[in-house]
Amino acid sequence: MATLLYRLGRGAFARRGLVAATWLVLLAVLGGVLLSLGTAPTTSVSIPGTESQRALDALQKEFPQASGASGTVVVRAPAGATLADPASRSAVDAVVARASKLPGVLGAVGPFDTRAISPDGRYGLVTVQFAQTADELTADQRSAYEALGTDAPAGWTVAAGGEPLIATPEIGSTEGIGVLVALVVLVVTFGSLVAAGMTMVNALIGVGVGMVGLLLVGHAVELSSVTPVLALMLGLAVGIDYSLFITSRYRHNLALGLERQEAVGRAVGTAGTAVVFAGLTVIIALAGLSVVGIPFLTAMGLAAAGTVLIAVLVAVTLLPALLGFAGDRVLSRRQRRAEREGGVGTDLEEAAGNRGFAWGRFTVRHRVPVLLAGVVVLGAVALPAADMRLALPDDGTAPTSSSKRTAYDLVSEGFGEGFNGRLVMVVHGDDAQQIERASASAAAAATGLPDVLAVAPGQASADGRTALLAVVPKSGPSEQATFELVRDLRAKLATTAGATGAEISVTGVTAVGVDVSDKLSDALPVYLVLVVGLGFVLLMLMFRSILVPLKATLGFLLTIGAAFGATVAIFQWGWLASLVGLDTAGPLVSFLPILLIGILFGLAMDYEVFLVSRMREDFVHGDTAKEAVVAGVGHGARVVVAAALIMMSVFAGFVLVEDPIIKSMGFALALGVAVDAFVVRLSIVPAVMSFLGDRAWWMPRWLDRLLPDVDIEGEKLRPLETATSDPAPVGSTAR
Numbered sequence: 001m002a003t004l005l006y007r008l009g010r011g012a013f014a015r016r017g018l019v020a021a022t023w024l025v026l027l028a029v030l031g032g033v034l035l036s037l038g039t040a041p042t043t044s045v046s047i048p049g050t051e052s053q054r055a056l057d058a059l060q061k062e063f064p065q066a067s068g069a070s071g072t073v074v075v076r077a078p079a080g081a082t083l084a085d086p087a088s089r090s091a092v093d094a095v096v097a098r099a100s101k102l103p104g105v106l107g108a109v110g111p112f113d114t115r116a117i118s119p120d121g122r123y124g125l126v127t128v129q130f131a132q133t134a135d136e137l138t139a140d141q142r143s144a145y146e147a148l149g150t151d152a153p154a155g156w157t158v159a160a161g162g163e164p165l166i167a168t169p170e171i172g173s174t175e176g177i178g179v180l181v182a183l184v185v186l187v188v189t190f191g192s193l194v195a196a197g198m199t200m201v202n203a204l205i206g207v208g209v210g211m212v213g214l215l216l217v218g219h220a221v222e223l224s225s226v227t228p229v230l231a232l233m234l235g236l237a238v239g240i241d242y243s244l245f246i247t248s249r250y251r252h253n254l255a256l257g258l259e260r261q262e263a264v265g266r267a268v269g270t271a272g273t274a275v276v277f278a279g280l281t282v283i284i285a286l287a288g289l290s291v292v293g294i295p296f297l298t299a300m301g302l303a304a305a306g307t308v309l310i311a312v313l314v315a316v317t318l319l320p321a322l323l324g325f326a327g328d329r330v331l332s333r334r335q336r337r338a339e340r341e342g343g344v345g346t347d348l349e350e351a352a353g354n355r356g357f358a359w360g361r362f363t364v365r366h367r368v369p370v371l372l373a374g375v376v377v378l379g380a381v382a383l384p385a386a387d388m389r390l391a392l393p394d395d396g397t398a399p400t401s402s403s404k405r406t407a408y409d410l411v412s413e414g415f416g417e418g419f420n421g422r423l424v425m426v427v428h429g430d431d432a433q434q435i436e437r438a439s440a441s442a443a444a445a446a447t448g449l450p451d452v453l454a455v456a457p458g459q460a461s462a463d464g465r466t467a468l469l470a471v472v473p474k475s476g477p478s479e480q481a482t483f484e485l486v487r488d489l490r491a492k493l494a495t496t497a498g499a500t501g502a503e504i505s506v507t508g509v510t511a512v513g514v515d516v517s518d519k520l521s522d523a524l525p526v527y528l529v530l531v532v533g534l535g536f537v538l539l540m541l542m543f544r545s546i547l548v549p550l551k552a553t554l555g556f557l558l559t560i561g562a563a564f565g566a567t568v569a570i571f572q573w574g575w576l577a578s579l580v581g582l583d584t585a586g587p588l589v590s591f592l593p594i595l596l597i598g599i600l601f602g603l604a605m606d607y608e609v610f611l612v613s614r615m616r617e618d619f620v621h622g623d624t625a626k627e628a629v630v631a632g633v634g635h636g637a638r639v640v641v642a643a644a645l646i647m648m649s650v651f652a653g654f655v656l657v658e659d660p661i662i663k664s665m666g667f668a669l670a671l672g673v674a675v676d677a678f679v680v681r682l683s684i685v686p687a688v689m690s691f692l693g694d695r696a697w698w699m700p701r702w703l704d705r706l707l708p709d710v711d712i713e714g715e716k717l718r719p720l721e722t723a724t725s726d727p728a729p730v731g732s733t734a735r
Helices: 002-014 017-038 053-060 088-098 139-149 175-192 193-217 226-255 259-290 294-331 333-343 353-365 367-387 401-415 417-421 432-447 478-498 510-545 546-572 590-621 625-655 660-697 701-707 715-720
Strands: 070-076 103-111 125-129 156-160 423-428 454-455 466-473 503-507
Touching: 002 017, 002 259, 002 294, 002 478, 017 053, 017 193, 017 294, 053 503, 053 510, 070 088, 070 139, 070 401, 070 510, 088 103, 088 125, 088 139, 125 401, 139 156, 139 401, 156 401, 175 226, 175 625, 193 226, 193 294, 226 259, 226 294, 226 590, 226 625, 226 660, 259 294, 259 510, 259 590, 294 590, 353 625, 353 660, 367 546, 367 660, 401 417, 417 466, 417 503, 417 546, 423 432, 423 478, 423 510, 432 454, 432 466, 432 478, 478 503, 478 510, 503 510, 546 590, 546 660, 590 625, 590 660, 625 660
Parallel strands: none
Antiparallel strands: 070 125, 070 156, 103 125, 423 466, 423 503, 454 466
């Protein structure tokens, strides 16, 4: 592997014009095709094989007139008035008339026709039916619908809510802040604007190719609205990190006096090998989401894995070409001055007082307190994770300034919180008589449950073979009591269905959330075995060790526990919620745990590879185990710290997004990266490695012979070495 990448790096450096032009032309062509095709529409969440999804599919077939998005406009009369007053009826009718004329609306029905009026007479619900699904609505249609409440008469409150306001999260200035912070970190790390700018440009080109390619794929494959956001988040973070790692090794090689092309070759051959294996761990973790069996999660995982793959390819091909254009300007002024003063061939990092070496010596010398402190602190942070609750998000957690949140609160005030999470019983049979009997039995069964507030009269399809009954819970859509109601209702309806011969199923947003949570819970053990198992094998192949992968995996458990604990404390319990711009705390989104495990496992192994690969390299080249630990931390600390700060800044930029799902994902990832890099990899790992000593690199002989040698430490490059005996000046040009 090292030899192959060494030759690839030298070749890209020598043909830098062709390589750079190829990537730029590819980006331009893909961008041109995307402009001609336009942005592909996103799709809603579907969970094939579940009861709720089967019911939704049946509704689309039996009630095609209601297959589009359905919105609810809430009206509240002034204090002291009711909707029954003549003036109030005129005001409500005006809202219904305006809603009926909105673009894309099939029709609107007022509360006087549906009897959707609160017990006190002040609140009413206007049902608005769109021809298109929520994913197909344009931004102008959403804006027009949301604006229904802007011109309400004095004293009246009108708010639009429901499906039409489920929009694609916007990507803009907030994420740009993260990129700017990352650029500042690169400038501070390298001490060179050229090195920082080149690293950032390389990463942005890779992200551009990956994202444009993904958006083109969206024309052939259905993607959810969160998929491009996750792909951008990860592609940008790892793209910068991988370029940073190789550039840092290239600068180190130049400082040792290697000729430029040789320095690039060796940087790609050693650091590039670590990048390839680090990228593979991320790709395995993300692609492993396919085992869950939920299409939108599969698409998210594969899309993000694709952008990571592009980031790896760009790092080992385009980056060497850009380094060829940069010359010795990638070195800081301090490094160039040290070279002029006779520093060629020496370890300029340690000579310059690199604090990474001091930290490495500290963790080795005080390994017991460092290890205990790290484990105790992370264990304490992880405690809230025991109270984690999962659900699909509802409008009750939307920003308080939004129309959908106002509508949610008004429904809760006038009708009870359960009206925001109504369940739908779908009764399907052979004929109208059977459906009538089954519907009556289903309504009686539901009414007998303690958490049911009411069961609305059924609505039959045109052929009379399908009926819908709305079940209103007493509790809110995200409360545990409602989740239990779904399970109890399904269990009771199974008996009713058997007695009547009809097919009865329960669906609705809350029911979908229950199905997603149950399916994810069933898939999680399989996912963990697959991802962690493959990651373990990959690290064992890379480091020729059993204990190093075991240590890496156990460290990841500390990371994920702390990330879960802090996220629960802030987003579910509401601790310090204002610091992240969260208006209302609530359950975490159902797919966050498995998504977080997949992403953080890959990123945690990135830092493990960056740090321990240098320890392995120095150990193989003759250092003692403890010297290798100190050297690995010394050489890798600056890169790992910079990489972590960059990832944290990129992920933290998504915390500023209004959407609570993206906000929680960005926070959990940013915190997980901070914990893993600073506490686990830079503190606990060197402490454990110093405990293990030479045993860290032990592997049974039979297994060592069985595994192929990938040569991550670049041992096979040593016979190629000529620069140490006759080093070329740092500023010399490649031949």
